[in-house]
Amino acid sequence: MPRPDTTQEPGVFASLSHQLLDAFGTLAADQLVLPPDGVTAVVLAYNEALRFPHFLDHYRTLGVRHFIVVDNASDDGTGALLKGQADVSVIETHKPYRDYKSVWRQLLCDRYLQERWVIFPDVDELLVYPGWSDLSINDLTRYLETSGYQALFTPMVDMYPDGPLNNLSYQPGERFLDCCPWFDGDGYRYNPLKGSHGKRYKTPARHVFGGARERLFHQQAKRPRNALDRWLLGSVFSLQAKASDTAFGRKLDHLLFKLVKNALPSPAAVQSKIPLLKWQTGTCFSGGVHGIDREVSAAPDWGVLLHFKYLDDFKSKVAEAINRKQHTDNAGHYLDYNFQIENLMDKGLRSSVSRRFKGVETLIDCGLMRETPALRNWISRLR
Structure with a gap:
């Protein structure tokens, strides 16, 4: 070759x-x-x-x-x-x-x-998207390119087992979903990044936060939520909201977010990425693939990265990351994991907001995945 x-x-x-x-x-x-x-x-x-x-x-x-x-x-x-x-x-x-x-x-x-x-x-991430598993990734990229898009946005959805992590015995080659079919179906928001980081990385205009990671590890905020906070989070910054594609709209989003940010957990872990991209020379990611330093046309359709961190090696992986100190803030988020480690190993992650993954329709129902009529028509023509 x-x-x-x-x-x-x-x-x-x-x-x-x-x-x-x-x-x-x-x-x-x-x-x-x-x-x-x-x-x-x-x-x-x-x-x-x-x-x-x-x-x-x-x-x-x-x-x-x-x-x-x-x-x-x-x-x-x-x-x-x-x-x-x-x-x-x-x-x-x-x-x-x-x-x-x-x-x-x-x-x-x-x-x-x-x-x-x-x-x-x-x-530990598996990409799924509308039409999975009938639609190949090549068919998906043809749809994106034909439609004038250069990227696919994806929330990251933490997947976990039914019971304690100590009860797992995952073997190489087994399907992750057979082991960890549960995820948080509620407790997410869709808002811009704050500070200089949000100004430097132009795409996406908003990110997803929340889910199991925030529920378990990042709950502290500077003040309790008031009625205005609840309204903003339930409308302007809900998963169903649309990110503005104009400079004025993005500025308004940031102004509104200032009203609610002190009622949100800090630190807040970004739970979304731009993992599928038509590469342009010189493109720079924000460390991970959460943000890009230029404006790129991302599809209104969303995929999802199913995130399988919580296998039975979770405890050893956390200890390994803390020892290596190669992740953000000297593995600061792994120190948060470590604080709750025994509880997770003994009791698991299930809660009242847990839902079982039964296909991408489950994610669409929760607002974590989006499928436009254009993509739906594309899929139907290929079948």
Whole structure:
């Protein structure tokens, strides 16, 4: 298979090669051989041998053509598991994840994937969308491109088991949903980011917050909610609300959000991403793939990233993250997890707002997924 072409000038290409070597510490990042078309997944991983078998099965079934995996010094057999799989290219690196996670994605896409559709899932995330599992990811990207969209927005929905995490015994290759079919069907909001972060990263205009993660770990606010707060959260910032596409509307959203922000938990974890994107050279993510530093036309349809953090290795994963200190705020959110760890391991995550996943219609009913008539018609024509 020929090496991918590049449209960059020779001097720029040489500079990019040097950047790849500096960011990864290996020549392998500049020597990949990829298929010339199809959706490519760019995946950053550390010690994910437990989840990779089903993760790969899921995305292969969707139609992902190739996987670029940045293996950040795994020591659990992840590298051996991936070695020799024809549709997986592995780049091993010991560079610190916290410093390079956004750079790695950007450089790889600038080098190999200009003007191509790329998906950026974590290994504990499974993308689903309207029409899943009848609609391939290639059919989805054709719909997006034909309709003039360059990205798909997705809430992140934490999935969990029926009972205590201590009762689980997940085995590699088993379907995540067979183990963790429950999620919070209520308790979300859809609002802009506050501060300079929201100004720097233009897409999306709003993010989803709440769900199981906030219910369990982030409940403290500066003041109790009043009647105005409840009205704003139930209307202007509900999941059903529409983000403004004008400068005036976005400014109004930020002004209204100032009225309610002190009644919301702090810190508040962002529960949405832009994981599927037609790559434009120089695009920069906000660390993770939560935000993009430019305005990109995202579809009004929403997918969902089903998030499978709560398997029986949750306790060891939290301890590992705290020890490595490679995540945001020196793994500060993992310290919050650790505070509740024994309760979750012994009692589980189920609550009065829990719903069982029975297909994407369940997510549409909750407002966590959106399907426009245009996409519905597209799907019906393909059937």
